[in-house]
Amino acid sequence: MNYEPSNPSFAAEVEQSFAKQAVMMAIGAELVTVAPGVVQISLPYRSDLTQQNGYLHAGIVTTVADSACGYAAYTLMAPNSEVLSVEFKVNLLRPAKGEAFLAVAEVLKPGRTLTVVRADVFANPHSERVLVATMLGTMMCLRR
Amino acid sequence: MNYEPSNPSFAAEVEQSFAKQAVMMAIGAELVTVAPGVVQISLPYRSDLTQQNGYLHAGIVTTVADSACGYAAYTLMAPNSEVLSVEFKVNLLRPAKGEAFLAVAEVLKPGRTLTVVRADVFANPHSERVLVATMLGTMMCLRR
Amino acid sequence: MNYEPSNPSFAAEVEQSFAKQAVMMAIGAELVTVAPGVVQISLPYRSDLTQQNGYLHAGIVTTVADSACGYAAYTLMAPNSEVLSVEFKVNLLRPAKGEAFLAVAEVLKPGRTLTVVRADVFANPHSERVLVATMLGTMMCLRR
Amino acid sequence: MNYEPSNPSFAAEVEQSFAKQAVMMAIGAELVTVAPGVVQISLPYRSDLTQQNGYLHAGIVTTVADSACGYAAYTLMAPNSEVLSVEFKVNLLRPAKGEAFLAVAEVLKPGRTLTVVRADVFANPHSERVLVATMLGTMMCLRR
Numbered sequence: 376m377n378y379e380p381s382n383p384s385f386a387a388e389v390e391q392s393f394a395k396q397a398v399m400m401a402i403g404a405e406l407v408t409v410a411p412g413v414v415q416i417s418l419p420y421r422s423d424l425t426q427q428n429g430y431l432h433a434g435i436v437t438t439v440a441d442s443a444c445g446y447a448a449y450t451l452m453a454p455n456s457e458v459l460s461v462e463f464k465v466n467l468l469r470p471a472k473g474e475a476f477l478a479v480a481e482v483l484k485p486g487r488t489l490t491v492v493r494a495d496v497f498a499n500p501h502s503e504r505v506l507v508a509t510m511l512g513t514m515m516c517l518r519r
Numbered sequence: 520m521n522y523e524p525s526n527p528s529f530a531a532e533v534e535q536s537f538a539k540q541a542v543m544m545a546i547g548a549e550l551v552t553v554a555p556g557v558v559q560i561s562l563p564y565r566s567d568l569t570q571q572n573g574y575l576h577a578g579i580v581t582t583v584a585d586s587a588c589g590y591a592a593y594t595l596m597a598p599n600s601e602v603l604s605v606e607f608k609v610n611l612l613r614p615a616k617g618e619a620f621l622a623v624a625e626v627l628k629p630g631r632t633l634t635v636v637r638a639d640v641f642a643n644p645h646s647e648r649v650l651v652a653t654m655l656g657t658m659m660c661l662r663r
Numbered sequence: 664m665n666y667e668p669s670n671p672s673f674a675a676e677v678e679q680s681f682a683k684q685a686v687m688m689a690i691g692a693e694l695v696t697v698a699p700g701v702v703q704i705s706l707p708y709r710s711d712l713t714q715q716n717g718y719l720h721a722g723i724v725t726t727v728a729d730s731a732c733g734y735a736a737y738t739l740m741a742p743n744s745e746v747l748s749v750e751f752k753v754n755l756l757r758p759a760k761g762e763a764f765l766a767v768a769e770v771l772k773p774g775r776t777l778t779v780v781r782a783d784v785f786a787n788p789h790s791e792r793v794l795v796a797t798m799l800g801t802m803m804c805l806r807r
Numbered sequence: 808m809n810y811e812p813s814n815p816s817f818a819a820e821v822e823q824s825f826a827k828q829a830v831m832m833a834i835g836a837e838l839v840t841v842a843p844g845v846v847q848i849s850l851p852y853r854s855d856l857t858q859q860n861g862y863l864h865a866g867i868v869t870t871v872a873d874s875a876c877g878y879a880a881y882t883l884m885a886p887n888s889e890v891l892s893v894e895f896k897v898n899l900l901r902p903a904k905g906e907a908f909l910a911v912a913e914v915l916k917p918g919r920t921l922t923v924v925r926a927d928v929f930a931n932p933h934s935e936r937v938l939v940a941t942m943l944g945t946m947m948c949l950r951r
Contacts, residue, residue: 395571396571398568400567424545426539433607434578434579434581437577441577442570463608464896465608466605466923466943466945467603483938608799627794635754657754657894684858711833721873721895722871726864748865751896753869753896
């Protein structure tokens with residue numbers, strides 16, 4: 376889908392907000408792509424973020440998927456907005472194993488107040504990418 | 520609800536598995552309660568796990584809720600089982616602000632293969648507890 | 664939870680809106696309880712609303728759960744509001760078999776714009792009630 | 808995605824099971840497409856299946872989406888299986904208004920026991936199709 380952003384400085388605002396999300400630095404996540412309605416966040420594997428079998432914990436997978444969804448929605452919001460996660464649903468499709476992960480979020484339906492977003496999380500995004508999780512969520516726009 | 524666990528050493532097995540979840544130590548989460556069909560996990564506030572407004576990131580809230588749900592389901596599984604998150608849905612009800620958080624998970628419907636679990640996450644559980652998020656999820660039993 | 668409705672004629676408005684939902688009459692659903700933050704809808708078993716095994720179709724179970732959630736939220740909305748379903752998640756816990764069903768919805772978190780609601784759907788509500796499904800959903804208030 | 812069905816008579820079995828879903832006839836739904844991992848179901852607008860504003864009720868939209876998801880999963884299941892909805896999440900994106908609707912379900916991740924499926928529901932599928940709802944759900948295979 377092709378979206379027309381209403382905030383000309385959407386990319387800078389996403390970057391500034393992302394830089395304030397302390398948890399992104401704590402887990403090593405990086406903002407890779409910011410385009411109208413689309414945001415990608417990368418995450419390296421880290422053995423200190425795992426569940427009992429040594430795979431990335433579903434909550435960490437969710438952390439990057441949620442930020443990707445929130446910022447994908449934010450790219451289409453009016454200037455002077457803030458974005459907030461209302462809810463999300465995640466299906467864990469395969470064990471989150473691999474050296475690196477990529478969350479790819481895309482707006483499904485933008486709205487003045489609510490925006491619905493999908494994200495897929497892939498393992499090994501640079502070789503034979505494997506879909507490990509998918510998110511369907513609702514993001515809310517708050518006017519500052 | 521009163522559940523009869525089929526694995527007499529369910530509590531020890533939950534503790535052992537929890538101890539292997541490296542991410543729990545990384546974020547400072549602790550296992551507080553393990554009873555048939557019920558698990559509680561505590562989490563202190565940490566400024567390095569926050570989103571852009573200084574509240575706990577929704578993904579970190581989800582991380583403790585998911586582990587609480589998984590282990591609540593695990594308390595009712597047969598010996599020699601493993602537990603796996605199939606999917607969950609989270610509603611973020613209020614900003615996750617406070618000094619401490621508690622995820623309280625309870626099995627809604629146990630099953631041989633699938634167990635459905637609810638978790639509520641409270642801020643300030645020891646004073647005027649505030650419900651900040653709720654999860655509804657599906658956990659799967661794998662035989663070893 | 665005890666909620667204080669801001670619309671003194673909330674019960675009449677729920678009844679009027681329910682009467683306009685043609686599908687409720689089509690499937691035989693009836694409004695049973697309307698209280699602040701709580702709505703119950705009953706549904707008799709009907710063999711023409713079933714899936715392949717003769718149980719009530721999950722979509723019909725969802726239909727009554729969704730209306731119950733929407734109207735539970737509506738009881739707490741300001742006068743001159745309309746209610747709209749944003750999203751819901753349903754877990755189907757047991758086959759929807761029985762002579763009658765009851766959807767019991769309760770507001771978890773009211774809000775000016777968004778209200779989060781839970782509903783449980785029981786089979787045989789007047790004898791040994793069996794929980795067949797549970798919904799967690801988000802409802803939106805639109806000002807007229 | 809290209810899936811290889813393991814049941815050579817998957818199409819006939821979907822048709823037979825669909826024909827037993829009494830609710831499909833009751834609401835006027837028809838099976839349009841059955842292919843490996845993909846099922847489409849059409850639904851005409853009917854004023855007796857509406858909510859208070861005259862749009863199709865979200866539960867009816869869900870009914871066709873759920874059957875489409877279930878049968879999309881069923882196309883990839885082994886012979887002598889039955890399919891069961893475990894859970895689904897639906898986002899209602901726009902009012903379900905139009906003369907006709909089409910639910911398009913596609914398997915995201917097949918599995919021996921659990922299959923994850925997405926469905927989009929479009930209004931006016933034969934002219935300027937409008938996405939009115941999206942479902943993300945989990946279907947289960949039961950061996951007969």
